[in-house]
Amino acid sequence: MNDTLIEDGRVALGLWVKLPLVESIEIAAASRYDFVVIDLEHSTINTERAAQQIAMARALRILPLVRLPLAARSDVGRLLDAGAAGIVFPHIDSVAEAVEAVRLCRFPPMGERGVGPTSRAGGWGLMDLGEYLAPGAGQPYVIAQIETAHAVSVAAEIGNTEGVDGLLIGRTDLTVSMGRQAGPDGVDRLVATYEAAAGSGIALGTAVGNSEGVDLRLYAKGYRFVVVSNDVSLLALAATTSASSARSRLHRD
Amino acid sequence: MNDTLIEDGRVALGLWVKLPLVESIEIAAASRYDFVVIDLEHSTINTERAAQQIAMARALRILPLVRLPLAARSDVGRLLDAGAAGIVFPHIDSVAEAVEAVRLCRFPPMGERGVGPTSRAGGWGLMDLGEYLAPGAGQPYVIAQIETAHAVSVAAEIGNTEGVDGLLIGRTDLTVSMGRQAGPDGVDRLVATYEAAAGSGIALGTAVGNSEGVDLRLYAKGYRFVVVSNDVSLLALAATTSASSARSRLHRD
Amino acid sequence: MNDTLIEDGRVALGLWVKLPLVESIEIAAASRYDFVVIDLEHSTINTERAAQQIAMARALRILPLVRLPLAARSDVGRLLDAGAAGIVFPHIDSVAEAVEAVRLCRFPPMGERGVGPTSRAGGWGLMDLGEYLAPGAGQPYVIAQIETAHAVSVAAEIGNTEGVDGLLIGRTDLTVSMGRQAGPDGVDRLVATYEAAAGSGIALGTAVGNSEGVDLRLYAKGYRFVVVSNDVSLLALAATTSASSARSRLHRD
Amino acid sequence: MNDTLIEDGRVALGLWVKLPLVESIEIAAASRYDFVVIDLEHSTINTERAAQQIAMARALRILPLVRLPLAARSDVGRLLDAGAAGIVFPHIDSVAEAVEAVRLCRFPPMGERGVGPTSRAGGWGLMDLGEYLAPGAGQPYVIAQIETAHAVSVAAEIGNTEGVDGLLIGRTDLTVSMGRQAGPDGVDRLVATYEAAAGSGIALGTAVGNSEGVDLRLYAKGYRFVVVSNDVSLLALAATTSASSARSRLHRD
Amino acid sequence: MNDTLIEDGRVALGLWVKLPLVESIEIAAASRYDFVVIDLEHSTINTERAAQQIAMARALRILPLVRLPLAARSDVGRLLDAGAAGIVFPHIDSVAEAVEAVRLCRFPPMGERGVGPTSRAGGWGLMDLGEYLAPGAGQPYVIAQIETAHAVSVAAEIGNTEGVDGLLIGRTDLTVSMGRQAGPDGVDRLVATYEAAAGSGIALGTAVGNSEGVDLRLYAKGYRFVVVSNDVSLLALAATTSASSARSRLHRD
Amino acid sequence: MNDTLIEDGRVALGLWVKLPLVESIEIAAASRYDFVVIDLEHSTINTERAAQQIAMARALRILPLVRLPLAARSDVGRLLDAGAAGIVFPHIDSVAEAVEAVRLCRFPPMGERGVGPTSRAGGWGLMDLGEYLAPGAGQPYVIAQIETAHAVSVAAEIGNTEGVDGLLIGRTDLTVSMGRQAGPDGVDRLVATYEAAAGSGIALGTAVGNSEGVDLRLYAKGYRFVVVSNDVSLLALAATTSASSARSRLHRD
Numbered sequence A, B, C, D, E, F: 001m002n003d004t005l006i007e008d009g010r011v012a013l014g015l016w017v018k019l020p021l022v023e024s025i026e027i028a029a030a031s032r033y034d035f036v037v038i039d040l041e042h043s044t045i046n047t048e049r050a051a052q053q054i055a056m057a058r059a060l061r062i063l064p065l066v067r068l069p070l071a072a073r074s075d076v077g078r079l080l081d082a083g084a085a086g087i088v089f090p091h092i093d094s095v096a097e098a099v100e101a102v103r104l105c106r107f108p109p110m111g112e113r114g115v116g117p118t119s120r121a122g123g124w125g126l127m128d129l130g131e132y133l134a135p136g137a138g139q140p141y142v143i144a145q146i147e148t149a150h151a152v153s154v155a156a157e158i159g160n161t162e163g164v165d166g167l168l169i170g171r172t173d174l175t176v177s178m179g180r181q182a183g184p185d186g187v188d189r190l191v192a193t194y195e196a197a198a199g200s201g202i203a204l205g206t207a208v209g210n211s212e213g214v215d216l217r218l219y220a221k222g223y224r225f226v227v228v229s230n231d232v233s234l235l236a237l238a239a240t241t242s243a244s245s246a247r248s249r250l251h252r253d
């Protein structure tokens, strides 16, 4: 395994985690995903559970990111204390919001993250404080999610905000936020604009519903990470498919 | 059962849920309440538990509302994703706050609710996206709670805000927020003002401590839903009553 | 409050606890029950939850008993370690079973309870071992439940088994186990036989569905404790009653 | 849906549930399985969780069975109280064990199941006692699992034990218990013997790893229910497949 | 025990609680701490768990404070409803923030805390409303945490804000927020400024990593409460020390 | 780390785990214990929690043993399925009990452990069945606990039972089970008899209350593993010590 999300030479592969289960982390690690994104925007996983999932991911050496809205700002520090390797902030629409996201994730003087060394991230207080506070490789990733046409138009500025490590786009969010009448072409144009941000060295990410949405040209376009499906949809689709296959085999005439 | 909260011809009957139990939902359904309000303002029920309660309510076809303050805005989408049929927003004191409440509950372009189709509300990702996004009967109810004298004075405007489906008043909150010296008469005058809002077609709701607070004139006054007591107070009162009755029967002289 | 279940001059009043809630304990204490019986025979409360309930009962100084079948013998010691004040053993049909029940609850040489002083009961290991092991007032109550006609016929022997502190009868269990065709008279005769056991100084207990089943003659008949209703039935009945009352007040014509 | 497990004209389709999630039940219901078997033999699901899963299954009208070893006999009544529609008993090797299984599931006079009407199964005490106790359609299914060569040899007797509703065989268990050197032929012979039991009107069941193990001749052979895969294996396989597919699409050369 | 945090003649002794355990509360009470601070800023304890811890602390008569950031404002009322004796607000940097903190903790007309009498704090609705609302001894403590050089410079004003009961300083936070280059001397000067606030009658508090940081001159300097270490660091240090001691005794040469 | 409990050249160091926390496992791993024993005899940790602790221990490569009485036999397979590296069976008093313990832990033909390859231990069903079933290094340790004078007298026979990997003695248990009047000398004699079993190549283990009970002569006497203290006692002692130290420093005169 690898402790880094973003690196030259590969597109890191991730899984959204939406079920309140440590087993989802264990299965992601066994399936050799590079990272998970524990979703606290679009699931009801609570903070204690997320902390258990983060702990398991660290133990199994799969990178645990957490998705948290800016509006849940008081949870950012809690989950970084719990050992999250980074935060995915949804709906970052401006540089000001990106700056705020960074501020929540960095210790003073770069930011305003509270100091909590008695947590998992600080070795329960046994780690040297300097090590806990040290910037660098271990510092949390800050990923800004681009979900509106306006956000796409300032994606490069958001991506170049000091402390932002990468961007994440999702076609579905974008499609809906544009008003669906804009059509696939409109979304294609937005995606192209988004991808242009890679020109200034910004690491791009994307999320797709299944592996067919993945493509070997992603790397060349500047993508360095991709989230493919999520635990509960994989389970639901597999269960439905198995049931209908079994049923048709039982009742074939 | 009935999937609607507000309809002509009846006053829907609800129960506050304050205990971290799915049994409270099962008992409410068995007791033939029309809806429950899972209270995340004045209980400590967490998001995972609320999601289980919502799931159970949907399964048993009793309407699950959730009470959430605007300050907990990041949880609104999570609980709608989990299948809540609507949100009761406490302390809505102005049209601006009502607009914000609606914005959190409606998808673009009407609002800014994030798109989370891989949740229970979206059939874990197996439902057609259009169906998940469709406005109409299935869209979440937005109920604005009126708790101050000032809020009463603008109750009609709040109730007529586009996207607001109904209002909810409670005498206790109002009494305390007025300063209790205002007395019952002051509260009665406020309630009358509140009820006047029904004139412009706004659905009214109220909450009372027990069934004696319910009255067959409610419908004529414009009330379409009433919340009567809550699980933990019902349990506490029943236990106390049973104990003192038993004790007096044991020790009668 | 009082740390004893059985004492001259009163009939102690208890509540079955069937909900996985510490609130049930708090409410029982506030309602001034003398004891609770946390039911691990006819609910699905698990061991961790029961331990929290026991801890809360001890903190609030209401006596926590636990009901556990002999077949769950490996949990007896765990819940005594957790601080249970006694065990109610259902379906004790013979002296041999009563002896086994005692054996599980007493340390050597009287019994074979394992030594677990690092538990709540042992002050997490900080209490003096002698104090933890000391027989006497603090030792767990052993209550044998009499639920069949045969068990009634040997109730006096069961109650006089060394280490058995009291008996508990329930009409419902007895009625069903007799075959219901035996009728109320048959059950009355069994109850009379049961009550005769009080003649040899055995403390009797009973369980009734509600306070109307309680009666000031109980003490004279030898009863020293009575369990009246349970948390979930109190809640369900209160909710149903409130709903139907409210509904009739809303729709009275 | 259908409240019966075993009926003429179909092979009922089930799913093992091994994850501590109500979502597994919801997904099974949405996928239109006829029943689930909540596995308390080969998972660590605890009693509170199993009860939540049972409650959800009942609410969604999918039949909840629970697998419990005879050695966990004290949990049988608890989970029937919680609303389980039946128990699958693993490793029933003799008629005596089958009789014991039935005894745990039937009220007196047919068996010795304890009376617990204040549970979900008894409507929290609000249901009429006679209804709660009534034998007939609603009474729990007793399924005996056949897992050794010896058990196969007495399968017909086990299946004809009064109160046993069906049998369940699994090739894997059988293969391992025979000693794997017996080979596929040995197992085939055992399966044939097992299927011969259908001749005396016994309902047969089987469990297979995936839908390819299902076959339209099952009905004719006497099978009336089949369990196909389980939640955690479906999730693990889907996650692994998705990851390796995505990875190959990212790195194809 | 004593229901007050701040009183003449003593420095109250507290423990941070960071583990999701009621046992931490029980152990703190047994160890005769005067108060606990359940930390919802730097742990992942969720609201249901915090409520259980608060309930246990009240039952054992040890004072339960909760640390909650202003950004988690919607949880303040929930945990006061659950029975918290006060809130520690981290990062109070201005009088305006102090005023906001008070506003969240006081009922109208002094503040805007919502009325939730059906909670533990209101006796589940059985307590007289006037008693629930009464200001005075029972009203929640508001403690403002001073964590930046700027906050120190206005500490006296913050401490004298109406409704603020005390201040809390921590050297670590201060050191990091100053930029660590300021050195111990810089921090010492800040601490001296902080202590000067005691001159206007403000109750001071501090937090230290272990008992060696405690000193009998604290009282004279104006300190009335001190938090010494936390559950998880105590456990981690004890486990590490025990392991290394045991290992050295096993392998001494 | 090392996957083996028993090996030449060292005395493995372990910690009892009694708190329902994954943090206890993380701290044990960080403190470099070789193994943990998750105690399901003298704590109330439930099966789901134990499974999470086992999973964390495996992830962090610290060996997870579980203590389970023979009377809890139906949980042995569940926790081995969950990934336990071995079972410590308390109160093994005879060879027959030792044989039974082995039988529960070994697959056919050596034993009667049920086949559960869809569990963690079987890679959720993705592992090759042969690998799951393979005897050898990975097979669970069976440790028999010697707790009575009689058991000591047959300790060598128990230790030489095929499939038993080691013995565990504890002075406290022994002292109490003898009747405490036997005195330290009596216990010393029993310990000497126990240690004599090492002569026939049996791996010995012991449990002590703290590191002072550990001694470099253990290895020579045949001990290969020692359990030193437990999580909750370490926490309780550290909290008490810290409080009394702080208090004396605050109030020194």
Ligand SMILES: [Mg+2]
Residues within 6 Å of the ligand: A090, A091, A147, A170, A173, B114, B115
């Ligand atoms: Mg989005």
Ligand SMILES: [Mg+2]
Residues within 6 Å of the ligand: B090, B091, B147, B173, E114, E115
């Ligand atoms: Mg209110």
Ligand SMILES: [Mg+2]
Residues within 6 Å of the ligand: C090, C091, C147, C170, C173, D114, D115
């Ligand atoms: Mg009974």
Ligand SMILES: [Mg+2]
Residues within 6 Å of the ligand: D090, D091, D147, D170, D173, F114, F115
């Ligand atoms: Mg099997």
Ligand SMILES: [Mg+2]
Residues within 6 Å of the ligand: A114, A115, E090, E091, E147, E170, E173
């Ligand atoms: Mg701080």
Ligand SMILES: [Mg+2]
Residues within 6 Å of the ligand: C114, C115, F090, F091, F147, F170, F173
């Ligand atoms: Mg022992």
